[in-house]
Amino acid sequence: MNPTLAGFLQALALVGALALSYRPLGDHIAHTLTTRKHLRVERVIYRLIGVDGEAEQTWGSYLRSVLAFSFISVLFLYGFQRLQEHLWLSLGFPAVSPAVAWNTAASFVTNTNWQSYSGESTMGHLVQMGGLAVQNFLSAAVGIAVVAALIRGFRGSGGRSPEGHSTRNRTDHLGNFWVDLTRITLRVLLPISIVFALVLVAGGVVENLHAAQVVHTLSGATQSIPGGPVASQEVIKQLGTNGGGFYNANSAHPFENPNPFTNLVAVYLMLVISFALCRTFGKMVGSNKQGYTILSVMGLYWVASASLITFFEHQHSGIASQIAGAAMEGKEVRFGIPGSSLFAASTTLTSTGAVNSLHDSFTPLGGGTAILNMMFGEIAPGGTGSGLYGILILAVVTVFVAGLMVGRTPEYLGKKLGAREMKFASLYILTTPAIVLCGTGLAMSLKAGHGGGMNNSGPHGFSEVLYAFTSAANNNGSAFGGITVTSTHWQTALGLAMLFGRFLPMVFVLALAGSLARQTPIPETTGTLRTNNPLFVGMLSGVILIVVGLTYFPALALGPLAEGLH
Amino acid sequence: MAKPLPTPVRNHLTGLRILLLFTVLCGLLYPLAITGISQVAFSSQANGSLVKDGSGKVVGSSLLGQNFTVVSADGRTVSPDPELFQSRPSAAGAKGYDPTASGGTNKGTDDPDLAGTYTQLKAAVAEFNGVAQSQVPPDAITKSGSGLDPDISPAYAAIQVGRVARARGLTDARVQALVTKYTRSRTLGFLGEPRVDVLDLNIALTELG
Numbered sequence: 001m002n003p004t005l006a007g008f009l010q011a012l013a014l015v016g017a018l019a020l021s022y023r024p025l026g027d028h029i030a031h032t033l034t035t036r037k038h039l040r041v042e043r044v045i046y047r048l049i050g051v052d053g054e055a056e057q058t059w060g061s062y063l064r065s066v067l068a069f070s071f072i073s074v075l076f077l078y079g080f081q082r083l084q085e086h087l088w089l090s091l092g093f094p095a096v097s098p099a100v101a102w103n104t105a106a107s108f109v110t111n112t113n114w115q116s117y118s119g120e121s122t123m124g125h126l127v128q129m130g131g132l133a134v135q136n137f138l139s140a141a142v143g144i145a146v147v148a149a150l151i152r153g154f155r156g157s158g159g160r161s162p163e164g165h166s167t168r169n170r171t172d173h174l175g176n177f178w179v180d181l182t183r184i185t186l187r188v189l190l191p192i193s194i195v196f197a198l199v200l201v202a203g204g205v206v207e208n209l210h211a212a213q214v215v216h217t218l219s220g221a222t223q224s225i226p227g228g229p230v231a232s233q234e235v236i237k238q239l240g241t242n243g244g245g246f247y248n249a250n251s252a253h254p255f256e257n258p259n260p261f262t263n264l265v266a267v268y269l270m271l272v273i274s275f276a277l278c279r280t281f282g283k284m285v286g287s288n289k290q291g292y293t294i295l296s297v298m299g300l301y302w303v304a305s306a307s308l309i310t311f312f313e314h315q316h317s318g319i320a321s322q323i324a325g326a327a328m329e330g331k332e333v334r335f336g337i338p339g340s341s342l343f344a345a346s347t348t349l350t351s352t353g354a355v356n357s358l359h360d361s362f363t364p365l366g367g368g369t370a371i372l373n374m375m376f377g378e379i380a381p382g383g384t385g386s387g388l389y390g391i392l393i394l395a396v397v398t399v400f401v402a403g404l405m406v407g408r409t410p411e412y413l414g415k416k417l418g419a420r421e422m423k424f425a426s427l428y429i430l431t432t433p434a435i436v437l438c439g440t441g442l443a444m445s446l447k448a449g450h451g452g453g454m455n456n457s458g459p460h461g462f463s464e465v466l467y468a469f470t471s472a473a474n475n476n477g478s479a480f481g482g483i484t485v486t487s488t489h490w491q492t493a494l495g496l497a498m499l500f501g502r503f504l505p506m507v508f509v510l511a512l513a514g515s516l517a518r519q520t521p522i523p524e525t526t527g528t529l530r531t532n533n534p535l536f537v538g539m540l541s542g543v544i545l546i547v548v549g550l551t552y553f554p555a556l557a558l559g560p561l562a563e564g565l566h
Numbered sequence: 567m568a569k570p571l572p573t574p575v576r577n578h579l580t581g582l583r584i585l586l587l588f589t590v591l592c593g594l595l596y597p598l599a600i601t602g603i604s605q606v607a608f609s610s611q612a613n614g615s616l617v618k619d620g621s622g623k624v625v626g627s628s629l630l631g632q633n634f635t636v637v638s639a640d641g642r643t644v645s646p647d648p649e650l651f652q653s654r655p656s657a658a659g660a661k662g663y664d665p666t667a668s669g670g671t672n673k674g675t676d677d678p679d680l681a682g683t684y685t686q687l688k689a690a691v692a693e694f695n696g697v698a699q700s701q702v703p704p705d706a707i708t709k710s711g712s713g714l715d716p717d718i719s720p721a722y723a724a725i726q727v728g729r730v731a732r733a734r735g736l737t738d739a740r741v742q743a744l745v746t747k748y749t750r751s752r753t754l755g756f757l758g759e760p761r762v763d764v765l766d767l768n769i770a771l772t773e774l775g
Contacts, residue, residue, distance in 0.1 A: 001752065001755055001756060003759075005756070006752055006755070006756040006757075009756035010756055010757055010758075013756070013757075045584070045587060048583060048587060049580050049583040049584045049587065050576075050579075050580060050583070051580060064573075064574070064577055065577055065580075065581070068574070068577040068578045068580070068581045069580075069581035069584070069585070071578070071581070072578055072581040072582050072585055073581070073585055076582070076585055118667070118668075118669075120665065120666055120667075120668065121666055121667070129593050129594065129597045130589055130593035130594060131589075131593070133592065133593060133597065134585075134588055134589050134592050134593040137588065137592045138585070138588060138592075178580060178584060181584065182584070185588060185592065190591075190592065190596065193596070194596070194599075194600065197600045198600065198603060198604070198607075198608075201600070201604040201607075201608045201611055201612050202607075202608050202611065203611070204611045204615055204629060205611070206611070206612060206613065206614050207600055207601050207604040207605075207608075207612040208601060208604075208605065208612055208613055208614075209601060210613070212665075212666065213614075215616075215624050215625060215626055216623070216625065217625055217626050217632045217633070218619065218625050218626065218632065218634060218650070218765065218768055218769065218772065219632070219633060219634050219635050219636070219647060219650070221632075221633060221635070221661075223626055223630070223632060223663065223664075223665065224664070224665055224666050225614055225616070225626070225627055225630065225665060226665050226666070227613075227614070229597040229600070229601055231600065231604065231612075232596060232597040232600040232601070233597070236592075247665075247668050248667070248668045248669050249658075249668035249669050249670075249711060249712035249713065249714065252668075252670075252710070252711035252712040253668050253712045253714060254627075254629035254630055254712060254714055254715070254716055255614065255629060255630075258615070258629050259753065259758065260752065260753045260757035260758025260759075261753050261757060261758075263757075263758065264757060316675065317675065318674070318675025318676045319675075319676050319677075319678070319681045320673070320674075320675050320676065320677055320678075320680040320681040320684055321675040323681055323684040323685060323688070324684050324688075324704045324707055324708050325703065325704040326704035326705075326708075327675055328704040328705050328708040329670070329671065329673060329675065329680065329708040329709060330670045330671070330672065330708075330709070330710070330711040331708075331710065331711060332710050332711060332712060332715050332717070333654070333705050333710070333715055333717040333718060333719055333759060333761045334715075334717050334758050334759060334761055335758055335759065336758065336759035339757075339758055339759070355711070356711070357711045358670045358671075358672050358711040360672035360673070360674060361670065361671065361672060361673055361674060361675065361711075362675070363675050364674070364675070364676065367674075455672055455673070456672075456673065456674045456677060460674040460676065460677070480672065481669070481670075481672045482671075482672030482673065563674075563676060
């Protein structure tokens with residue numbers, strides 16, 4: 001088969017699988033978030049943790065629960081790593097050093113999964129399973145919980161209603177964080193993980209508790225074959241848009257991603273929840289069309305980005321790759337250009353950050369597109385939950401801009417967007433760029449501390465630093481991996497970027513949700529801007545491009561553009 | 567009765583309790599159950615798709631690439647084994663193909679050092695296999711992301727056929743037939759790229775005698 005056609009069919013198969021999952025999965029998540037019925041096991045959990053499953057929280061209370069839970073998680077994960085040598089299945093590895101343990105704890109709790117360590121030589125099996133993989137589940141669930149609270153702010157009917165759709169009452173109730181966390185993990189993440197973990201093992205991903213096994217190769221040398229409960233962690237790493245690899249090479253490692261089939265499954269898993277949440281959103285606000293509108297914008301950006309990266313990688317610009325004849329540095333033969341590009345686009349447009357090829361070795365514009373993907377705020381379709389709340393904030397901004405143009409009070413989904421709402425939306429939009437640009441600027445100016453870690457020289461070296469802060473602040477976790485980030489400076493700076501990049505936006509999202517929830521819904525009139533048609537799709541797409549483009553253009557010009565446009 | 571704890575303390579205690587609960591559920595029971603099922607139902611895959619040579623000795627994993635080299639009599643130099651198909655170059659560990667140090671070079675496509683390395687490698691691969699430099703495919707000189715790539719492209723296998731046949735005293739046709747047998751096309755006709763698993767091919771080759 002012609003390679004171009006094969007690449008196209010591969011993408012088409014993925015789109016088909018995602019389309020088939022959209023309604024059932026989206027409806028299931030909506031049901032999970034709105035039903036009044038608790039499962040028996042959930043009642044047991046609520047009793048054990050001392051929570052009233054029927055209680056509703058205000059935005060402040062919801063936020064305090066999110067923060068308390070995340071704070072405890074960081075402490076716990078830090079301690080777990082520091083005590084590794086005394087634990088079962090440590091494989092003889094010593095305690096993780098304080099700087100790495102701090103960075104990793106911040107990284108996994110914030111759904112970033114930035115890795116400043118090499119899995120196969122740092123983490124024992126118990127820390128991987130009981131520490132890191134647990135946060136893969138829970139940090140993903142936290143993201144979905146926060147977007148659930150925001151949607152409840154729009155529908156204004158409190159957390160749960162028997163019929164599961166809008167009753168549009170004035171309230172300050174946004175649901176219950178502990179109930180959301182428990183339900184999302186038990187009813188959504190765990191069942192899908194169980195099924196697909198077995199699919200991955202059948203496909204060749206390893207799943208055992210062995211230490212490395214030394215064999216004599218065909219040429220008589222020795223090779224140490226690693227073990228580990230990889231498949232069970234791999235599946236939630238993708239499904240929860242986490243991205244932290246069991247091994248250093250992440251999804252390029254043949255034990256994590258042995259063939260083109262497991263590769264397609266991986267890409268499917270990282271996209272499926274975030275796309276399906278559009279359906280959940282539509283269902284919960286009582287208009288599936290609102291969900292399709294958001295889905296269209298996400299889909300548009302995803303298709304454009306995947307096509308661009310594939311195109312740039314095929315072109316293989318660059319002196320070195322012209323000599324080689326293809327941009328195959330850092331890529332695996334089994335995936336080739338199409339399989340690597342599709343993965344790269346999807347992992348940077350979600351907050352996954354897993355890699356099946358090394359982005360540092362991508363062409364300047366291919367790698368630049370990956371940076372731009374993250375700069376958009378990871379909204380196409382974004383991380384589990386965080387992608388949807390990110391794009392909903394941008395939709396709020398779009399409605400406001402459109403309202404200014406026609407001189408009407410902007411309203412979205414029956415709620416007025418006044419000064420208070422716009423302040424929260426603006427703060428959200430400003431937070432991440434502030435962290436990325438200040439962080440990058442500081443790192444470049446403090447040569448002794450940060451700038452020293454670059455692997456490549458010239459604009460590509462700058463791209464490595466820009467990529468690092470963009471990835472950390474947007475909770476992506478992928479890297480231009482050549483950069484050396486093991487110094488205490490880097491560990492601390494990126495750890496803080498991840499924490500602020502995760503939790504400050506959540507504060508603004510929940511504050512916005514609280515402010516929306518308190519409003520009495522206003523009925524739609526002929527003068528209301530419609531937010532469920534192609535015109536709005538175009539406006540929202542434009543706002544995303546302009547807001548992000550203007551913010552980051554100077555930084556991009558110094559890095560990927562300077563390198564890629566000769 | 568004791569005074570109820572202040573709300574922030576209660577919040578953190580709830581957080582700790584739910585975290586411990588899910589650590590047991592998602593961090594122990596779930597992976598152990600998956601491991602148990604996998605060990606019974608998919609034992610070969612779950613344990614790393616290990617492969618044996620003709621004598622039944624485990625020589626590696628189908629999924630992990632290896633160096634196929636010969637050591638000189640004085641033990642000082644290690645060079646590619648002309649009797650075996652060669653894998654891609656690897657950046658994993660000092661000698662390459664070290665699974666305890668998976669990874670790639672992370673060099674950009676404009677990197678001058680990388681360009682120099684490519685020029686040298688291209689000449690070396692062409693000379694070793696007795697073919698023109700223009701016939702050397704990209705995967706023969708680029709390093710993979712994992713440093714453990716088990717596969718080479720059919721094009722890289724094709725330029726090695728003549729050299730392997732000469733070194734082993736076999737006909738080109740015999741070696742070519744084996745390469746064809748071990749060439750895997752795209753999954754379902756459109757997923758991934760056509761490729762040859764080098765270790766599997768080399769094991770079959772050594773069994774030919």
